């Protein structure tokens with residue numbers, strides 16, 4: 513018997529009359545550290561009500577926000593995760609994959625779904641940052657290609673929603689090969705005159721920003737997202753110059769002509785529906 517937990521703690525709790533609160537009822541804002549009631553945050557599309565910070569959104573919440581009547585169909589990606597290099601650092605790559613699968617209940621970082629948005633059929637490819645930083649390996653590249661092919665088959669606009677740390681280094685050269693592969697898939701959309709809308713969310717970096725994410729016919733960024741290739745500090749050291757405070761933010765990229773729009777998450781569904789109605793065939 514632990515005297516402190518079994519005797520002292522209950523006695524103290526009964527004296528102060530304080531009930532223990534389940535920790536998952538509350539979460540902390542990643543920017544202003546304010547305690548936020550989780551169900552309120554969910555209703556607010558995971559945007560902090562105090563400082564407007566756009567926090568991480570899980571796949572379900574994102575799709576429920578975007579698709580009409582919260583209805584959508586997942587498209588199956590018929591390949592297995594592979595470990596071509598039998599890579600191992602502190603852990604085996606295969607173990608890292610298994611851990612991420614257990615944590616997210618997903619096969620890999622990419623999901624493809626179809627459904628209606630504002631009454632119009634769309635195909636959405638989404639990268640989930642919680643699965644190994646949304647990194648792009650063979651599975652993700654294949655999922656992107658399948659998403660593009662599905663959009664061609666359905667003759668509907670294709671939307672990619674990125675949040676990624678870049679190429680998946682555990683797959684070495686194979687992960688880098690996904691850059692030209694996704695670019696080829698974008699070319700297929702172009703050839704078939706299928707509109708491609710790229711939505712960049714926090715963060716979109718590395719091999720993803722260096723391939724399909726910046727190739728959208730229309731490129732939209734979510735407010736406050738960090739978008740770039742290499743990190744700010746690496747660039748500063750390379751060019752030996754200090755970069756502006758807002759360097760690599762969505763707003764900075766808009767000011768410098770790299771993207772078309774910066775949109776608040778609450779306006780995302782309406783904005784995307786409007787854009788889709790302009791560009792659809």
Ligand SMILES: [Zn+2]
Nearest residue numbers: 541544560563
């Ligand atoms: Zn906040």
